[in-house]
Amino acid sequence: MKIAIEKLSKRFGNVDALAAIDLVVESGELVALLGPSGSGKTTLLRTIAGLETSDDGRILLGDIDATRLSVQERRVGFVFQQYALFKQMNVIDNVTFGLRVRKLRDRPDKAEIGRRGQKLLDLVQLSDLAARYPNQLSGGQRQRVALARALAIEPRVLLLDEPFGALDAKIRKELRIWLRELHDSIGYTTLFVTHDQEEALDLADRVVVMNRGRIEQVDTPEGIRQRPASAFVADFVDSSHSIG
Amino acid sequence: MEPTDGQRMSIIVDRSAGSATTERAPVRWLLIAITIAFLSLFLLLPLLEVFVQAFSEGVKVYFAALSDKEALSAIRLTLITAAFAVFFNTIFGICAAWAITNFQFRGKNLLITLIDLPFSVSPVIAGLVFLLLLGSRSPLGSWLSEHGLKIMFATPGLVIATIFVTLPFVARELIPLMQAQGTSEEQAAATLGASGWRTFWHVTLPNIRWGLLYGILLCNARAMGEFGAVSVVSGHIRGMSNTMPLQVEILYNDYHFAAAFAIASLLAFLSFLTLGARSLLERKHGDELAGTRGMA
Numbered sequence: 199m200k201i202a203i204e205k206l207s208k209r210f211g212n213v214d215a216l217a218a219i220d221l222v223v224e225s226g227e228l229v230a231l232l233g234p235s236g237s238g239k240t241t242l243l244r245t246i247a248g249l250e251t252s253d254d255g256r257i258l259l260g261d262i263d264a265t266r267l268s269v270q271e272r273r274v275g276f277v278f279q280q281y282a283l284f285k286q287m288n289v290i291d292n293v294t295f296g297l298r299v300r301k302l303r304d305r306p307d308k309a310e311i312g313r314r315g316q317k318l319l320d321l322v323q324l325s326d327l328a329a330r331y332p333n334q335l336s337g338g339q340r341q342r343v344a345l346a347r348a349l350a351i352e353p354r355v356l357l358l359d360e361p362f363g364a365l366d367a368k369i370r371k372e373l374r375i376w377l378r379e380l381h382d383s384i385g386y387t388t389l390f391v392t393h394d395q396e397e398a399l400d401l402a403d404r405v406v407v408m409n410r411g412r413i414e415q416v417d418t419p420e421g422i423r424q425r426p427a428s429a430f431v432a433d434f435v436d437s438s439h440s441i442g
Numbered sequence: 443m444e445p446t447d448g449q450r451m452s453i454i455v456d457r458s459a460g461s462a463t464t465e466r467a468p469v470r471w472l473l474i475a476i477t478i479a480f481l482s483l484f485l486l487l488p489l490l491e492v493f494v495q496a497f498s499e500g501v502k503v504y505f506a507a508l509s510d511k512e513a514l515s516a517i518r519l520t521l522i523t524a525a526f527a528v529f530f531n532t533i534f535g536i537c538a539a540w541a542i543t544n545f546q547f548r549g550k551n552l553l554i555t556l557i558d559l560p561f562s563v564s565p566v567i568a569g570l571v572f573l574l575l576l577g578s579r580s581p582l583g584s585w586l587s588e589h590g591l592k593i594m595f596a597t598p599g600l601v602i603a604t605i606f607v608t609l610p611f612v613a614r615e616l617i618p619l620m621q622a623q624g625t626s627e628e629q630a631a632a633t634l635g636a637s638g639w640r641t642f643w644h645v646t647l648p649n650i651r652w653g654l655l656y657g658i659l660l661c662n663a664r665a666m667g668e669f670g671a672v673s674v675v676s677g678h679i680r681g682m683s684n685t686m687p688l689q690v691e692i693l694y695n696d697y698h699f700a701a702a703f704a705i706a707s708l709l710a711f712l713s714f715l716t717l718g719a720r721s722l723l724e725r726k727h728g729d730e731l732a733g734t735r736g737m738a
Contacts, residue, residue, distance in 0.1 A: 284645055287648075
């Protein structure tokens with residue numbers, strides 16, 4: 199489903215967290231929000247999910263104006279930076295949570311919930327770990343549980359906050375490839391936040407570079423690399439490259 | 443003076459043998475002895491005396507005192523009062539902790555400070571305030587009694603005074619616990635479509651259950667033992683508005699020492715139960731309690 203953001207603004211005191219942001223993410227696209235900390239990328243992601251409120255502007259998910267919808271009504275799949283798994287529930291209960299809390303008339307029956315949960319675990323290759331608890335999983339496994347949990351609600355769009363931020367370098371690379379393949383096979387419109395330019399340029403169809411609540415450039419990875427629109431973009435892509 | 447090599451060695455050996463602050467043996471023994479003597483003198487001896495006095499006229503008198511009509515009424519009233527106080531303060535504690543951790547609002551810090559107020563106000567003063575507020579001479583009190591609602595010198599008054607005194611326990615346990623746990627699981631539940639109510643039952647409550655139980659235990663223990671505030675609003679009507687602590691005082695003033703201590707022993711026994719349940723909780727689930735996190 200397409201995400202369209204129109205003149206989205208949010209202020210924290212005197213600071214523009216989001217300064218009249220315009221952005222369109224086409225249906226099925228995989229887009230990265232790239233920028234240094236404090237650039238507004240996470241605020242934008244959380245505002246799309248409804249976890250933060252905007253002061254002005256509109257958020258459209260497909261044909262629906264989601265600006266005034268509650269978090270619950272938006273049906274957005276969100277993967278948190280530290281995954282925020284329910285630590286008192288095992289893996290399968292985590293994954294099926296979104297189905298189990300549906301209103302009775304929308305809720306699939308128990309067998310169907312179990313079947314869908316199993317299917318999602320197959321998808322993220324964790325079928326053997328259904329009975330484990332989050333604290334018995336590795337970082338990469340936790341991330342995949344969080345992803346399966348977000349997919350269970352058949353979300354309109356998928357939002358990932360620093361999906362690889364809590365993982366060590368080796369697993370990051372593996373999971374990056376895996377996530378790209380998964381995205382291509384299930385085709386959800388996906389927006390993810392990262393401060394790592396290599397990750398953004400490697401993984402995304404298009405990259406949105408943000409700075410101080412503004413969008414500096416939206417382009418394909420090649421476009422960003424070869425035709426940076428501003429000194430900031432050139433500097434950020436270049437400097438974080440030499441570090442990463 | 444510089445220590446010799448030999449002395450340096452002994453320092454190193456000493457430290458590796460125990461903790462970094464290990465004292466010499468006589469000092470160690472002295473500190474331990476003082477602790478034990480102090481505890482025995484001020485805790486164990488009085489407790490022992492309660493039971494010695496309770497059984498001083500024999501087992502028969504002991505049980506007769508406990509099955510006396512006024513005593514049974516006092517026990518019943520204490521249980522009812524504590525049950526109501528624990529119920530209301532549990533609801534309040536959860537609401538307050540939820541509001542403080544999940545919402546941003548003006549006066550939040552003031553609210554947290556206010557919750558502690560009952561700890562610093564003398565219970566007698568609390569009792570007096572409610573007496574003035576709800577007694578028959580106050581406008582509110584006379585309006586209530588005109589409508590047939592008797593608050594003071596009756597069970598509702600006892601419950602209100604007890605709620606005031608025991609208000610902080612549940613909230614005080616839950617607020618730091620929920621603040622430390624953060625709200626990310628609650629946010630995740632919301633994105634998955636769960637209402638606030640469902641999130642509370644399925645996500646928050648399982649995360650705070652042991653802390654909640656701990657707060658309830660402490661609240662209950664204090665509620666059953668409360669004397670000062672309850673004494674002011676009770677009116678001391680025998681067999682009607684006396685709780686166990688008040689009954690103990692009345693019996694003692696009437697020179698029924700064995701009977702007074704019999705009821706006191708029952709209160710002490712309830713404290714032991716609380717203490718036992720508390721240590722069990724701390725040992726098994728210390729990592730999920732606010733005050734003892736990291737100790738277990």
